[in-house]
Amino acid sequence: MNINTMNADTKIYYSSVNWDGAEANTFWTETYNEVGPGGKFVIDLARRINPNRFSTRDSSEWTLPWPDEILPKYKLIQYDSTYTGTFSEASDSQAMDYARRIDENNEKFAIMYSGGIDSTIITTALIKNLTKEQLKNVAICTSVQAVVENPNYWRKFIFGKFKIIDSMINKYDMLLEQGYTPVTADDGDCIHGTVLGLNFYHAWEQKIGHKLTAEQRTHVRNNLHKLSDKDTHFSVFEDALVAYFQYGDTSLFPIPTNPNPDPMFGRKLYDKYALNAKTASCPVISLHDFFWWLIFNVKMINCGVRGAMYYNDRYDMEKAINKIENWYLWPAYQQWSMNNNNNGQKIGFGAGTYKKVARDYIYELDNNVWYRDFKLKLESMGQNSVRQTVITDVYPKPSHRFGITTDYTMLDIMDPMVQYYVRHHLSNFKITWSEETT
Amino acid sequence: MSTVAWGNNINEKISFFHMNARGRRVNGNIFYSPGVDRCFAVDTFDPYTAFECAKILSSKMPAIAVLVIGKDEKVDVHNGNITNFTVNDKQIIGGSAGLLFSRQTPVFRKMKDPFLVPCLQMPKDYVPGTQGYDTFIEFSEYAKFVIRTWHTAKIFEMVHNFLPMEEFVNDFLSGEVDTSMSTPADSSNTVSSLGPKNEIRRILYNADTVDDAMNKIADMWRENNTPHSYPMRKMFYTILNNPDYPEPADLAKQTSQADTDLSGYSGYLL
Numbered sequence: 001m002n003i004n005t006m007n008a009d010t011k012i013y014y015s016s017v018n019w020d021g022a023e024a025n026t027f028w029t030e031t032y033n034e035v036g037p038g039g040k041f042v043i044d045l046a047r048r049i050n051p052n053r054f055s056t057r058d059s060s061e062w063t064l065p066w067p068d069e070i071l072p073k074y075k076l077i078q079y080d081s082t083y084t085g086t087f088s089e090a091s092d093s094q095a096m097d098y099a100r101r102i103d104e105n106n107e108k109f110a111i112m113y114s115g116g117i118d119s120t121i122i123t124t125a126l127i128k129n130l131t132k133e134q135l136k137n138v139a140i141c142t143s144v145q146a147v148v149e150n151p152n153y154w155r156k157f158i159f160g161k162f163k164i165i166d167s168m169i170n171k172y173d174m175l176l177e178q179g180y181t182p183v184t185a186d187d188g189d190c191i192h193g194t195v196l197g198l199n200f201y202h203a204w205e206q207k208i209g210h211k212l213t214a215e216q217r218t219h220v221r222n223n224l225h226k227l228s229d230k231d232t233h234f235s236v237f238e239d240a241l242v243a244y245f246q247y248g249d250t251s252l253f254p255i256p257t258n259p260n261p262d263p264m265f266g267r268k269l270y271d272k273y274a275l276n277a278k279t280a281s282c283p284v285i286s287l288h289d290f291f292w293w294l295i296f297n298v299k300m301i302n303c304g305v306r307g308a309m310y311y312n313d314r315y316d317m318e319k320a321i322n323k324i325e326n327w328y329l330w331p332a333y334q335q336w337s338m339n340n341n342n343n344g345q346k347i348g349f350g351a352g353t354y355k356k357v358a359r360d361y362i363y364e365l366d367n368n369v370w371y372r373d374f375k376l377k378l379e380s381m382g383q384n385s386v387r388q389t390v391i392t393d394v395y396p397k398p399s400h401r402f403g404i405t406t407d408y409t410m411l412d413i414m415d416p417m418v419q420y421y422v423r424h425h426l427s428n429f430k431i432t433w434s435e436e437t438t
Numbered sequence: 439m440s441t442v443a444w445g446n447n448i449n450e451k452i453s454f455f456h457m458n459a460r461g462r463r464v465n466g467n468i469f470y471s472p473g474v475d476r477c478f479a480v481d482t483f484d485p486y487t488a489f490e491c492a493k494i495l496s497s498k499m500p501a502i503a504v505l506v507i508g509k510d511e512k513v514d515v516h517n518g519n520i521t522n523f524t525v526n527d528k529q530i531i532g533g534s535a536g537l538l539f540s541r542q543t544p545v546f547r548k549m550k551d552p553f554l555v556p557c558l559q560m561p562k563d564y565v566p567g568t569q570g571y572d573t574f575i576e577f578s579e580y581a582k583f584v585i586r587t588w589h590t591a592k593i594f595e596m597v598h599n600f601l602p603m604e605e606f607v608n609d610f611l612s613g614e615v616d617t618s619m620s621t622p623a624d625s626s627n628t629v630s631s632l633g634p635k636n637e638i639r640r641i642l643y644n645a646d647t648v649d650d651a652m653n654k655i656a657d658m659w660r661e662n663n664t665p666h667s668y669p670m671r672k673m674f675y676t677i678l679n680n681p682d683y684p685e686p687a688d689l690a691k692q693t694s695q696a697d698t699d700l701s702g703y704s705g706y707l708l
Contacts, residue, residue: 021665021696144603144621147611159614168620253665253695 003409006417008424011406013071014305015064017042018051020399021254024413029256031423037438039065039426044265048247049196050255053302060279062272062298065429066421069406073322074301074329079282083335087345087357090332091121095129097330102130102137109325110165110180112307113142113158115149117355117362117375118188122327124365127157141165141175141182150375152368172307172324173315183325187303190295191328191337192346192355195377197291200244201227208243216240227287230342234277234290238270245269254399264436271434273298282338289341296337304329310398313391318408352376451677468515468554469495469581470503470525474570475561477523477554478578480515481585485546487592491585492544494642498577502544511552517582521575523554576647583648587655587678588639594673595635598666601625626670628662634670637662652683660688665695 019025032043042065046052056062057076101107111126113119126138140162147154158164165175175182189195199207201224209217220240226232234241246266251257262268277284277293284293295303308320328334340346345357353359354377363372390398396412402422403411411418431437467488469479478499481488485506492502505525507515515523527549564570604623607615615621623633630637637658645651659671675685684690692698 020700021694022700025696142619144607144611144615144619145601147615148603148606151611151614155614159616164616164618166616166619168622251694 003411003415003417006405006409006411006421008421009067010421011067011069012403012411013069013406013408014053014055014301014309015066015068015403015411016051016053016302016309016401017046018053018399018402018413019046019254019256020397024400025254025256027413027419031419031426032258034423035426036429038429038431040262041265041268041431042426042429044247044258044262045269047255047258048245048265048269054298055301056276057297057300058281060276060281060297061433062276063429063432065425071301071305071321074304076281076297077331077334079338080335081282081339083339085332085336087333087336087340088361090330090336091125091361092129093332094327094330095125098126099130099134102134106137108137108139108180110139110141110175110178110182112167112182112184112186113140113146114185115142115146115154116185116188116377117358118185118328119146120150120153120362121188121358122183122185123157124362128365135162139163139165139180141167141170143167150368150371153362153366153371156366172312172320176312176315176320176323181323181325182307183327184307185327186307187300187326187328188355188358189377190300190303191333192358193288193292194295194299196294197288198354198377200241200291204240204244208240211243211246212240224287228342228344228347230285230289232287233285234287235274237287238274242266242270245273268431268434268436271436275433286342288347292337292341292346309401309404312395314394316408317395317404317410321404321408451679466507468505468507468520468523468525470505471499471574472501472503472528473499474564474574475524475528476557476564476574477515477520477525478574479581479585480517480520483585483589487589488585489544489546491581491588492546494584494588494639495577495581496543497643498580500542504544504546505553506546506548507554508549508551511549511554513552513554513556515554521560521578522557524557525553526555527553580648583651584642586680587642587651590674590678591635591638593677594670595624595633597673598670599624599626599633599635626662626667627664628667630658630662634658634662634667634674638674648683652680656686656689663689663692663699665698665700668692668695668698 017028019028028043028046032040035043042052045054054062055064055068055070057070057074098107098109102109111119111122113123123140126135130138140158142158142164143166146167147159172182204220204224205217212220216239220237223232223236226236243266246263247258247261249257249261273290273294276298277290280293280297284290304326305321307324308315308317312320328337340357344353347354348356352374359372359375363369395401395410396414400413401410402413402418405411411421413419413422467481467483467485468477469488469492470477485504488504492504495502503525513523559565560571560574564574601622601624604621607621622631623636626633628634632640638655641651641654641658645654659667659674663671671685671689675690
């Protein structure tokens with residue numbers, strides 16, 4: 001699509017309302033002052049959870065201001081309540097499929113390895129299931145920070161055994177140009193849960209305790225141990241979640257303070273999340289179900305495409321999105337994820353047991369009790385890429401990449417045509433999921 | 439040369455980051471020059487950083503001894519009277535030789551017995567009115583400035599550097615990391631591969647005066663003005679707390695990371 005042919009009916013696969021600390025802040029602030037409650041909600045959502053890049057993968061209710069379609073690669077598979085496959089079986093079967101692709105097509109893989117649990121699952125599965133000969137087709141794209149995250153594993157299983165590619169320099173476009181199929185575990189959180197949930201479980205009292213009554217605080221304290229109880233509905237925590245989703249009254253770069261904050265934003269966001277959860281194509285009952293579903297469904301596409309969208313400055317976007325492999329999009333993982341939320345496999349009662357089943361899978365190979373019992377979820381992507389340079393000859397600055405249309409045209413939020421499109425749809429967007437419509 | 443007013447260590451902002459016995463710890467690290475035979479600085483902070491300060495100063499003064507006062511030392515010594523003291527043991531062994539003959543780089547010792555000796559006047563080569571005296575007093579002032587500034591640099595890095603990759607590769611993973619991998623010193627994503635803390639150390643080592651050093655440090659911040667170096671810079675000038683050298687006006691007017699150079703900033707991408 002030529003950007004000049006864009007009109008109000010143009011459909012998009014992916015969108016990002018993103019404060020950039022500079023020019024985009026000016027645009028979003030001006031637009032905020034022009035649009036109604038629906039448009040303000042969308043921009044405030046970026047203020048609460050910057051950036052706002054949410055969309056649904058199934059038929060559950062999640063309205064966007066602009067016409068959209070589900071990116072085909074990420075459409076959620078049909079939920080099968082009789083599925084009994086394990087996490088280990090999913091990992092092994094995915095690895096065996098890579099072995100097949102190596103044998104049949106001599107395909108070369110570049111594993112984005114951060115030292116975190118999700119990417120260590122990939123390397124572990126490949127080491128367990130591939131022959132030495134097959135492993136010659138696997139390179140490790142990584143940084144020193146990854147080594148520091150798990151030095152024992154690095155020493156025993158990676159260093160000197162694989163070709164190493166520096167992720168501080170090599171972005172996805174470079175890997176694709178070198179003929180690799182980049183493999184990312186960036187979608188690993190999506191099958192286990194979300195940092196948004198971990199923060200609530202771990203620090204709710206500090207974050208929102210002062211906003212709750214004594215009775216409400218006691219209620220949360222008395223029920224939080226049931227966060228993975230399949231018979232305790234997430235709405236038991238409704239008051240606390242409404243307070244939790246309210247954005248703060250202080251600015252944090254690159255997000256400015258809203259001088260006229262919406263006191264009902266937390267209620268509106270809870271209602272939007274809750275409606276999406278209640279209309280999900282699989283059961284969403286417990287508090288952990290609730291947070292898991294947010295990332296498994298409405299945040300999954302962002303987790304999936306952000307490598308192609310933001311760490312790729314020149315490679316054809318359609319090819320990049322569809323060529324970059326999301327390890328956990330493998331149907332066996334997706335099905336496992338929809339069937340194992342409340343049995344202790346994803347989390348016990350805190351951050352130290354998050355992704356429990358994955359820790360156990362890695363332990364089978366490395367026997368490292370420190371990693372199994374102490375590893376914490378770290379946001380590795382930003383750390384691994386802090387020295388990468390950005391080239392804007394083909395695509396705009398990453399923070400200005402508003403989205404892609406259904407024919408994979410990149411949209412630049414600084415483009416007047418795109419700004420008109422965004423303002424038009426934000427102006428017409430209505431809050432239909434909550435009784436708080438103003 | 440500007441004089442840094444700095445006598446009572448305990449009330450300095452950098453003291454807030456140290457174990458100082460809730461304000462009761464006395465000055466404990468003595469900086470001694472064997473060549474002049476006088477002490478020239480004292481601080482109440484940790485011995486490790488005191489020794490690093492002596493290394494920085496070694497570009498100007500050879501064989502500095504950092505001597506830790508024992509619990510029986512009763513002398514009231516501070517940066518207002520430190521140049522009035524010498525030490526009673528002139529044969530402190532550093533490595534395999536006496537101080538005067540050992541090395542350019544400093545030595546460190548914990549002193550068992552009281553060792554500070556008050557002097558009524560400077561040695562003959564360094565009495566007031568001589569070139570040597572002026573140079574020594576200037577050096578003493580510079581030393582106090584280095585102590586204060588290097589502590590400040592280490593503190594802002596400890597607080598704000600979340601990617602100490604170079605340190606880990608060198609200290610913990612030597613020989614175990616592919617040589618092709620990038621090893622930035624910190625998370626500042628600055629033009630300088632050294633990062634602000636290491637740049638400051640190099641400036642302190644090479645500068646001749648406080649004024650020279652502070653001007654070069656200001657230029658370093660200007661050239662490395664990123665969203666991630668911004669909090670380092672703000673903390674540097676705040677806890678350095680030097681009224682003669684506040685944050686330069688052109689930098690001080692930046693009140694948010696948004697005011698820094700965003701050309702290399704790719705946004706929060708998670």
